[in-house]
Amino acid sequence: MDEYYQFFVALFTLLVLLYLYYKLFPMIKWLYSNTINKININLPIPSPPKLPILGHLHYLGYLPHRSLWDLSKKHGPLMLLQLGSRPMLVVSSAEVAKEVLKIHDVSFADRPELDTVKRAFYHPKDVIISPYGEQWRKSRSIIVHQLLNTKKVKSFNSIIEEETTLLVEKLISCSSPSSPVNLTNMFESLGIDIIYRSTFGKKMGEIEHGKKVADMINEGVGLIVNFSIGEFIPWLAWINKLNGFGAAMERVLKTRNEILDTFIQEYLDDMEAASNSSRELLFAKDDKNEEFLIDTLVGIYRGGTPGVSIDLESVKALILNVLVAGAETASTTLEWAMTELIRYPTILKKLQDEIKQVLKGKRDINENDLEKMHYLKAVIKETLRYHPPIAMNLRECREDVNVMGYNIVKKTGVIINMWAIGRDSAYWDEPEVFLPERFLNSSIDFKGFDFHYIPFGAGRRICPGISFANEVIELVLANLVHKFNWALPDGAKGESLDVIEQPGITNGRKNPLIVIATKS
Template sequence: MEIHLLSFNFIAFLLFISFIINSLVKGWKKSNSLDKHKNLPPSPWKLPVIGHLHHMMGPLPHRSLKNLATKYGPIMHLKLGEVYTIVISSRQIAKQVLTTHDLAIADRPESIGMKILWYDYTDIAFSPYNDYWRQMRKVCIVELLSNKNVRSFSHIRLDETSHLIKSIQSSSGELINLTSKIFSFMSSITSRAAFGELLKDQETLITFMKKGVALAAGFDLADFFPSVKFLKYVTWNKFNLVKMRRQLDSILDVIIAEHKDVLATGKTSNGELGGEDIVDVLLRLKESGELGIPITNDNVKAIIFDMFTGGTETSTTAMDWTMAELMRNPRVMAKAQAEIRQAFNGKKTIEESDVQKLQYLKLIIKESLRVHPVVPLLPRACREECVVDGYTIPKKAKVTVNIWALGRDPEYWDEPEIFKPERFENTSVEFLGNNFEYIPFGSGRRFCPGMSFALANIEYPLAQLLYHFNWKLPKGMTPNNMDMTELLGISGMRKKNLYLTATPYQPLVDG
C-alpha cells in the first residue's frame, strides 16, 4: 500500500511539473513571437521561459538594473518571465516618458500583492489611471494634502515631536532604536491627521505595512507569469497576503465603525480641532451620492490604508536615511548642528517658521533624497503602444524609471557617491518633477500628492533631534562600517535599524 501510494504521489508530482513547464513554454512562445514584430530597445541575452529573470538575481533590483544599463544603454528591454519591462536610466528619456508620453504611460503595473492588500487597486498609489483614480486623488488632495491643510496640522507635528524628544531624553545615554521611534512618531502624525486620533492597533498596522510593502513589490512568480492562472493560487505569498488582508480588514472595519458611531450622535466630525478627518470625508461623500463614481466600504479602506502607508513609510524612510548619512558624515552633522543651535539659541519655544530659515538643513534633506530616494524604481505601465527614443513600448508593458540610478549618475552629478549637501547650493535643481535627473517624488500626472505633507513631517522633527541631542554610534561601530544597504520592497528602507546613543545638548548660557 505504501509503495503504491508513493508511486501515485510521484506520478502526480511529475504531472504537476509537466503542466507548469507546458504552460510556461506556451506563454514564452506566444510572447517571443511578439518580439519579432516590435522595434524593442536593446536587451541582454535571455533564456527560454524565464527570459531575463536570471539577470535580476542580485539582492536589489535597482542596483542590478543600474549595472545592466551601463552595458546595454539608458533604455533597455527586459522580458521578466512573460512581462515586457522597459527600464529608463537617463534624464532625457525619463523626460519623454513622464511628459511627452505621460498619458500613454500613466498606469501602474499589476501585482498580486497590491491587488490583495490595496483592495483590488482601489487606492490612489496603485490604482490604474482612470476616472476613479482622478476622483479619489482630488478628494484626498483637497481634503488632506493641500498646503493649507498641511499647515493646519502644525499643532500635531509640534505635539508629537515633543513626545519624541521626551521619549529619547528618558533614555539618555542608552542605546536606542531610533528607526523604531521614528516609525511610531510618523504613524502617530499620520493617524491624527487622517483619522482624528491615535489608532489603538497602530503598532499592528505598522507591522502589516512593513510586511505588505515588501510582499507587494511585484517580485512574486505569479507576477512574472500572469497567463499561468494557477500560479496565483499556489503561491505562498498569496496565502500570507490573504491572511494579512483579513487582519487588516478587522482593524480598518473598526475605524470606520467608530467614525460612523460618532457621526450618528449628531457630531459633524471626528477630526482634531473640530474639523473633518479623511474618514469623515469619505463616509460623507459615500452616503451623500455627490461623487460621480460611487464608493464602497472597501474603497474607503483602500484609501485609509494608502494614506497610512504613504504618510508613515515614506517619511520614516527619508528621515532614517538622513540620520544615517549624518552619522556617516561627521562634518555635515557638525555643520548642521551649528546652524540649528545658532538659530535656536535663546528660544524657549521652537516653531515651524523658525525651521524654514535653516538653509543647510534643507540642503541635507535634498541630498539624502538624491542618494536614497524613497521609491528607488518609479513604476509605470503602458496604456497604449507608443514610441520612446525611437523604440516601441508595447501596450501593458511595465515602464520603470530607475530614480536611484539617475541620482548616482556621474554624467549629472559630481562625485555622486559622496554625501555632499553643498552641491545643491546656487543651483536651480529641485525635486518638483522638472529636473529629470532628480525626481524623488516622481513627475507628471502621478507626481506624489503627499510631498508637502512628507517634507513638513521631516524638517521640523529632524531639526529638533539635531538641536537637542549629540549622537553617537554603538560601541565598536565607525562611520565607515555602517551597513547602508536597502531592503527589498517598494520603498528603499534601510535593511538594518539605526541604533544610536543620544546625549542631551546643554546650550551655553551667557552670564
C-alpha cells in the same frame, strides 16, 4: 542564513522550471520564442541574454535598483527586459525619464496590473495602483484637494510638533553614553503615530484595532514585495497553493476588510448617535475642533462636499493608501539623513551651526525658523537624491507610442530607476559622495520638474504627499540635530557605519540605526 536559504530556494525553482521546459512542455519554447520575436519587432531595444521561461527575472537580484543600474551600464539607459511573460522597459537616465514622465506622460499613466496588488488596494478605487481614467482622476483629486491640500497639511502641524516633542523627551530620558538607542524603531513609531493621528485623531495604540491594522499592512506589504511567480509566469500560478502565498494573501485581505469595515461602521454609528450640539466622534478629539482625514472622507461619502461623491469602498481604499504610503516615506528619509550626518561629522557640525545661528539662543523651532535653514533643506534634498525612499517607479504603457525612436507596444511595463538617475554622473558631480552643498544656491527641487532629481516621481502620478512628508522631515531633523550630540556605540567612528539597504517598497536600512544621543 536567510540569504543562503533564499538562494537555494531560487536555485531549486530554476532547476524545476528548466526541467519542465525541456521535458514536459516542449511547445513552450515555440510559443515563447514567437511571443518574444513579436515583441522585439516592435521593441528593438538593447536587452541582456535571457533564460527560457524566466526571461530576465534572475537579473533582478536582492536589490533590484542596484542590479538594474549595473545592467544599464552595459546595455544603455533604455533597456528591454522580459520578466517571465511580461515585457518591461527599464529607464535609467533623466533624458529617457523626461520622455516617459512628461512628453508621453498620458501614454504611460497606468501602473502594471499585478493581481496581488490590485486586490490588496481595493482596485480600481485607490490612487496608488488604479489605471489612469475617470475613477483615478476622481480619487486623485480627493487626495490632492481635500486630504492633502496646503491648508489641511498646515492644520496637522500641531500633531507633528507634539509627536516631535515626545520623541525628543523620549531621547532625553534615555540619553546616556552607556545607553544606545534604536533610532530606526523610534522613527517608525513616530511615522505611524503621526499618520494615525492625522487620519483618525488618535495614535495607533489608542485605537482598539490599531495594532491589527499595522500588522496587516506590514504582512501585506511583505507579500507584495515577495510577489507571486504567477504574476510573471501565469501557468505557474498553482504554486501559490503549495507555498502558502495564496492562503496568506486571503488572510490579509479578510483582516483588512474586517478592520476597515469595523472602523468606518463604528464611526458612522457614532455620528448618528451624537447630537448636533455636542458631536463626539469615535476617533476625533473635538476639544481642538480638528478635522481629521476620516472626517473629510466620511463627510464626502455622506454628501457634505458639493460636486464630489464617493462610495464606501473608496473611503476604505483612500484610508488604506494614506496609511500605507504616509508613514514610511518620512521615517525612511529621517533614518538615512541621520545615518549620513553621523557618517560625516563635518556636515553634522555645519548643520548644527546653521540652526544655532537661526535660533539665536532659542530652544524651540518654529515654521519661520525652518524657512531660514537653507543648509537643512540641502541636507534633506541630498538625502533624497542619495537614498530616495522609493527606489523605482512603475508605470505601464496604455497605448502604442514611440519613445526615443523605439515603438513601444501597449501593456509594456516600465521601471523608472529613480535611485540610478540620482547617481548619474552625466548630471551629478561626484554622485557617490554625500554632498549637501550641491543644493545650496540651486533651483533644483523634488517636485517633478527636474528629471535628473525625481525622488517622489513626476508627472500625473507624482506622490501627492510631498508637502506632508517634508513638514515632518524638516521639523524632526532640525530638532534632533539641535538638541542632541550624536555618536556611535563603543566609540566607533562615523565612517564605520554601514549603509546596507534592504529590499522592499521603501528603500530603507537593512540593519537598525543604533546610536548614542546625548543632550547638547
